[in-house]
Amino acid sequence: MSEGVEWAAHVCILLHWLGDRPVPADKLAAAYDLPPAYLGKQLQALRRAGITESAPGRAGGVRLARPADKVTLLDVVVAIEGADDAFACTEIRQRGLNADRPASSFTEPCGIAHAMRAAELQWRRHLAATTIAGLAADTPTEAAEKARAWFAT
Amino acid sequence: MSEGVEWAAHVCILLHWLGDRPVPADKLAAAYDLPPAYLGKQLQALRRAGITESAPGRAGGVRLARPADKVTLLDVVVAIEGADDAFACTEIRQRGLNADRPASSFTEPCGIAHAMRAAELQWRRHLAATTIAGLAADTPTEAAEKARAWFAT
DNA sequence: GCTTTCTTACTCGGATACCTACTGTCCGAGTGGAATAGG
DNA sequence: CCTATTCCACTCGGACAGTAGGTATCCGAGTAAGAAAGC
Numbered sequence: 001m002s003e004g005v006e007w008a009a010h011v012c013i014l015l016h017w018l019g020d021r022p023v024p025a026d027k028l029a030a031a032y033d034l035p036p037a038y039l040g041k042q043l044q045a046l047r048r049a050g051i052t053e054s055a056p057g058r059a060g061g062v063r064l065a066r067p068a069d070k071v072t073l074l075d076v077v078v079a080i081e082g083a084d085d086a087f088a089c090t091e092i093r094q095r096g097l098n099a100d101r102p103a104s105s106f107t108e109p110c111g112i113a114h115a116m117r118a119a120e121l122q123w124r125r126h127l128a129a130t131t132i133a134g135l136a137a138d139t140p141t142e143a144a145e146k147a148r149a150w151f152a153t
Numbered sequence: 154m155s156e157g158v159e160w161a162a163h164v165c166i167l168l169h170w171l172g173d174r175p176v177p178a179d180k181l182a183a184a185y186d187l188p189p190a191y192l193g194k195q196l197q198a199l200r201r202a203g204i205t206e207s208a209p210g211r212a213g214g215v216r217l218a219r220p221a222d223k224v225t226l227l228d229v230v231v232a233i234e235g236a237d238d239a240f241a242c243t244e245i246r247q248r249g250l251n252a253d254r255p256a257s258s259f260t261e262p263c264g265i266a267h268a269m270r271a272a273e274l275q276w277r278r279h280l281a282a283t284t285i286a287g288l289a290a291d292t293p294t295e296a297a298e299k300a301r302a303w304f305a306t
Numbered sequence: 307g308c309t310t311t312c313t314t315a316c317t318c319g320g321a322t323a324c325c326t327a328c329t330g331t332c333c334g335a336g337t338g339g340a341a342t343a344g345g
Numbered sequence: 346c347c348t349a350t351t352c353c354a355c356t357c358g359g360a361c362a363g364t365a366g367g368t369a370t371c372c373g374a375g376t377a378a379g380a381a382a383g384c
Contacts, residue, residue, distance in 0.1 A: 001239040002328060009265045010245055024355065033248035038330050044357075056356045057338030073268055086154040086239070092163055095186035097303040098296075111288040112162045115226055119279035126272035135264040143251075150250040155367060177316065191369050197318070210377025213316045 004042040004080045007034060011043070012076060012132045015052065016068035017144040018151055022054065022061030027151065042080060049079030069133035074124055076132075085120050089113035157195040157233045160187060164196070165229060165285045168205065169221035170297040171304055175207065175214030180304065195233060202232030222286035227277055229285075238273050242266035 011028055025043055029036040043062055046052045053065040064071065093110050094103060109117075136144070164181055178196055182189035196215055199205045206218040217224065246263050247256060262270075289297070 001241070003241075003243060004328085005240065006243060006245060006265060013265075022355095026355085031249045032245045033252065034245065035330060037332075040356085041330090041358095047357095054356060055338085056336070058352095058354050059339060060337080060355045062356090073265070073272075087158065088154070088156075090156065090159060092159060092185045092187065093296075096184045097300060099186065111291045112159060112166075112226070115280070115283040115288065119226075119276045119283075122279050123272045123276040126275050127268070130268040130272075135268065138264045143246075147250060157367085175316095179316085188369060190371075193317085194319095194369090200318095207317060208377085209317045209375070211313095211315045212378060213376080215317090 001077075002080060004045070005077055007032070007039060008042050008046055008076050008080050009073065009132070009135070011039075011062075012046070012051065012064065012068070012071060013136045013139070014147055015062065015064045016132055016136050017147050018063075020063055022059070022063045023151065024061045025054075028062065031147070031150065045079050046076070049075065051075055051079055064132075067133070068136060069131050071132040072128045073130040073132075073135070074127035077127060085117065087113070087116035087120065089116075154230075155233060157198070158230055160185070160192060161195050161199055161229050161233050162226065162285070162288070164192075164215075165199070165204065165217065165221070165224060166289045166292070167300055168215065168217045169285055169289050170300050171216075173216055175212070175216045176304065177214045178207075181215065184300070184303065198232050199229070202228065204228055204232055217285075220286070221289060222284050224285040225281045226283040226285075226288070227280035230280060238270065240266070240269035240273065242269075 010032060014028065014031065015023065025040050026036045028043075029039040043052065043054070047054055047062075050065055051071055052062050054060065054062045089110065089112065091106065091110070094101070094106055163185060167181065167184065168176065178193050179189045181196075182192045196205065196207070200207055200215075203218055204224055205215050207213065207215045242263065242265065244259065244263070247254070247259055
């Protein structure tokens with residue numbers, strides 16, 4: 001999984017702590033010592049997914065587009081990684097010794113693809129049950145205070 | 154996830170159907186129309202993981218190293234992809250605005266890493282509950298018959 | 307007939323090439339708040 | 346004092362380069378079964 005997921009998740013928690021005022025992307029990058037231009041790319045992905053919204057112009061920046069308890073870890077992962085399953089069945093069972101059978105006779109998904117999909121659904125279910133607000137609540141309040149103070153400067 | 158996982162899983166089911174006699178890797182590749190040299194690499198990974206064993210020499214080939222009901226999908230995935238978690242926490246929370254805090258003060262894993270790990274455990278648990286024997290049993294018996302006939306030639 | 311040698315069909319592992327996706331940088335275009343200049 | 350202009354800080358998106366890992370191929374070394382040759 002790409003590093004952008006970790007970045008995006010931390011950024012969402014931070015934006016939740018900082019409230020409604022838009023935060024400049026460059027300052028966000030400085031807060032975690034990340035390459036500003038590349039973090040910008042991940043922020044664009046969050047924006048396209050509707051997780052954040054951004055204000056252009058002088059006092060512009062990024063903020064959460066909806067309350068943090070309505071943003072799940074799954075939302076963030078999907079925004080960065082895409083919605084595709086990790087496992088992609090390429091139907092090799094239809095090739096080689098079964099190349100003579102018509103493709104229409106393979107109506108059921110193969111057991112492997114089925115099991116992989118079921119496992120990924122479990123994974124997604126767990127991520128969907130974890131909200132940014134929940135993660136923020138499980139973090140010591142000093143961290144939030146410190147972040148607010150740091151961004152005020 | 155790499156394509157090798159699908160190949161390896163299908164191969165394991167096939168080896169289970171074919172019984173104890175070692176099967177040449179090249180014939181295995183032909184059965185699914187896969188590049189023989191590259192499938193060889195995946196077979197080496199299965200062997201290193203102890204899932205299969207191989208016999209060198211003229212009548213050599215590959216076979217399962219243990220009964221198919223003792224081989225799980227998780228075993229196969231780990232053999233091909235490695236045991237590392239998909240999500241790797243790089244502790245960016247310790248950088249930037251928190252660079253002044255000593256690393257020793259971050260004793261608890263961050264909530265994001267914790268949630269990701271829990272989700273992956275769910276995924277692994279599901280894959281560990283799926284055996285090659287179970288997958289083979291859920292496949293129509295004609296497929297096994299056809300495979301045995303094809304390999305007999 | 308028995309032993310030895312040879313051939314053949316395999317596996318194993320390293321070296322190599324290619325290509326895609328992730329990582330990272332740079333630049334120009336657009337936008338809006340704030341400062342400034344002109345009336 | 347009020348309006349219009351300029352400036353600046355910021356976002357957005359495309360173009361580009363570097364790198365790691367997945368995909369794929371080839372070759373030489375080793376091994377064992379079976380055929381062939383020699384005694």
